[in-house]
Amino acid sequence: MKRIGPGLLAIVLLTVPLWVGNPYYVHVLIMAGIFAILALSLNLLLGYTGLLSLGHTAFFGIGAYTSALLALRLDWPPWVGFLAAVLVAGLAGYGIGKVSLRLRGAYFVLVTISFAGVIYLVSVNWMELTNGPLGLPDVPPFSLGLPGLFELSIRTKPAAYYLVLAVAGAAYFLCHRLVRSRIGRGFIALRENEALAESVGINGTRYLVLAAVVSAAMAGAAGSLYAHYTRFVSPEVFLFTYTVTMVIMVVAGGKGTLVGPVLGAFLFTALPEALRAVTSWQWQMLLYGVFLILTVFFLPKGVIPTIETWLRERRASP
Amino acid sequence: MLRLEGLRAAYGRIEALKGVSLEVRAGELVTLIGANGAGKTSTLKAISGTLRSSDGRILFEGNEIHRLTPREILTRGIAHCPEGRRVFPYMTVRENLEMGAYARADIHGIREDLERVFAHFPILGERLRQAAGTLSGGEQQMLAIGRALMARPRLLLLDEPSLGLAPTVIETTLRIIREVRQRGVTVLMVEQNAYLALRMADRGYVMETGQIALEGKAGDLIENEHVKRAYLGG
Numbered sequence: 332m333k334r335i336g337p338g339l340l341a342i343v344l345l346t347v348p349l350w351v352g353n354p355y356y357v358h359v360l361i362m363a364g365i366f367a368i369l370a371l372s373l374n375l376l377l378g379y380t381g382l383l384s385l386g387h388t389a390f391f392g393i394g395a396y397t398s399a400l401l402a403l404r405l406d407w408p409p410w411v412g413f414l415a416a417v418l419v420a421g422l423a424g425y426g427i428g429k430v431s432l433r434l435r436g437a438y439f440v441l442v443t444i445s446f447a448g449v450i451y452l453v454s455v456n457w458m459e460l461t462n463g464p465l466g467l468p469d470v471p472p473f474s475l476g477l478p479g480l481f482e483l484s485i486r487t488k489p490a491a492y493y494l495v496l497a498v499a500g501a502a503y504f505l506c507h508r509l510v511r512s513r514i515g516r517g518f519i520a521l522r523e524n525e526a527l528a529e530s531v532g533i534n535g536t537r538y539l540v541l542a543a544v545v546s547a548a549m550a551g552a553a554g555s556l557y558a559h560y561t562r563f564v565s566p567e568v569f570l571f572t573y574t575v576t577m578v579i580m581v582v583a584g585g586k587g588t589l590v591g592p593v594l595g596a597f598l599f600t601a602l603p604e605a606l607r608a609v610t611s612w613q614w615q616m617l618l619y620g621v622f623l624i625l626t627v628f629f630l631p632k633g634v635i636p637t638i639e640t641w642l643r644e645r646r647a648s649p
Numbered sequence: 650m651l652r653l654e655g656l657r658a659a660y661g662r663i664e665a666l667k668g669v670s671l672e673v674r675a676g677e678l679v680t681l682i683g684a685n686g687a688g689k690t691s692t693l694k695a696i697s698g699t700l701r702s703s704d705g706r707i708l709f710e711g712n713e714i715h716r717l718t719p720r721e722i723l724t725r726g727i728a729h730c731p732e733g734r735r736v737f738p739y740m741t742v743r744e745n746l747e748m749g750a751y752a753r754a755d756i757h758g759i760r761e762d763l764e765r766v767f768a769h770f771p772i773l774g775e776r777l778r779q780a781a782g783t784l785s786g787g788e789q790q791m792l793a794i795g796r797a798l799m800a801r802p803r804l805l806l807l808d809e810p811s812l813g814l815a816p817t818v819i820e821t822t823l824r825i826i827r828e829v830r831q832r833g834v835t836v837l838m839v840e841q842n843a844y845l846a847l848r849m850a851d852r853g854y855v856m857e858t859g860q861i862a863l864e865g866k867a868g869d870l871i872e873n874e875h876v877k878r879a880y881l882g883g
Contacts, residue, residue: 513751516744516748519737519740520740520748520751523739524734524736524737524738526699526731527735527736527737529699529719530697530719530723530728530730530731531723531748531749531751531752531796531800532719532720534718534719534720
């Protein structure tokens with residue numbers, strides 16, 4: 332079972348566009364994939380180091396704007412813009428980490444919230460660069476290849492699906508390797524008992540800044556994918572609701588697990604869409620809220636940790 | 650082995666150490682006693698490098714160490730058991746012990762030391778895969794000391810080893826500390842329970858408001874009138 336499970340999942344994920352005919356469903360899956368990258372990125376901080384970034388959408392938005400602006404203003408190929416988005420968001424993460432992580436805790440939360448607020452205001456007011464609240468339309472679709480030689484443009488939904496799947500897979504793999512490495516052990520030690528972690532020779536500030544950089548860079552990657560997929564970027568990407576959605580996905584799925592945030596991203600992208608299909612928008616938000624409360628009430632640790640505990644107990648008492 | 654010369658350190662503007670000088674010789678068990686806020690914990694933190702000193706010197710085996718990082722100090726042979734929560738609660742016993750060797754890279758040596766800790770504390774060997782937070786207070790204390798030993802220290806800094814433990818567990822802890830000494834590890838121990846500390850130490854220092862107020866053989870300090878009045882309740 333342990334061997335078959337992941338293989339089966341891989342086959343399902345890889346063949347989705349073949350048997351899901353409705354492009355709308357593929358669209359929902361693409362958005363779920365983008366959010367999965369965001370949730371994985373937030374989980375690296377919230378789940379493994381215990382740091383709550385309440386401005387995480389800032390890194391997402393920075394990635395989206397970087398990629399979109401480079402494509403629109405400088406005509407850079409989107410895959411270069413993607414790399415630049417990762418880099419710029421990572422640098423922003425470094426800056427935020429450097430200034431706030433000497434103090435940790437509530438200060439980090441406050442700095443991240445303010446950062447997202449400031450960036451939002453910049454994106455609204457710097458008309459010349461960002462086109463303000465009107466946003467940036469006509470962002471070119473993602474394409475792979477070298478200009479003049481060959482080019483693979485990703486215009487169709489299935490193509491975008493595979494691109495997002497590949498990046499999400501890479502993000503998952505990166506997180507997997509990282510949290511199981513020595514460095515990851517250091518993150519967990521800092522989360523569990525900082526004084527003790529320092530006493531065994533872990534440099535707290537350095538490790539936490541590293542976590543912030545990796546996390547921000549991943550969010551930047553998601554932003555770039557989002558910009559070239561929806562082909563429109565506006566200051567809305569910096570809104571608090573995006574951050575809240577990410578936190579919900581991580582917490583409901585199970586923070587501090589690898590699969591949890593991915594599952595959370597899928598559930599909480601699909602749920603509003605499903606509700607939209609069956610009811611009017613007033614009921615949609617209300618039911619979403621009820622579902623959220625029920626999740627927190629019955630699965631306070633998140634879906635995945637609850638399943639893990641259940642399995643362990645079942646094995647212990649046959 | 651360890652010498653502090655006029656050590657000063659502060660948290661922001663509040664000076665915690667106002668010129669502390671003390672010495673620990675190889676093989677000794679030295680205790681640092683005093684009231685809450687006297688600067689005992691800060692002294693240990695300054696030695697392990699987790700609190701930066703602003704003035705004075707710390708010499709370990711003749712070399713200055715007060716400008717080194719906590720990790721460098723650890724690799725030189727000084728391990729610190731901080732006060733308060735003693736273990737990583739959600740890590741298993743084994744993971745906790747491995748964390749003690751975080752700064753080391755010699756896999757064979759680490760395995761050897763793991764075996765040695767299990768030989769010393771068989772109960773830990775039985776609970777390898779159990780989360781450390783589910784151990785009893787005494788077991789957690791064993792684990793904490795075992796973890797510190799995983800760094801192969803020559804000097805062990807113990808902060809309040811008896812704090813929050815039941816009397817029978819304190820006895821166990823004292824036995825463990827004696828065993829650690831027998832393995833040739835020098836110990837500098839901070840304790841609020843002055844009687845307990847002086848009973849087992851070779852020498853003691855009494856700290857008051859960031860300075861050393863008294864020093865002497867543990868036996869003499871127990872008899873000292875000032876110590877009796879201020880710390881032994883008699």
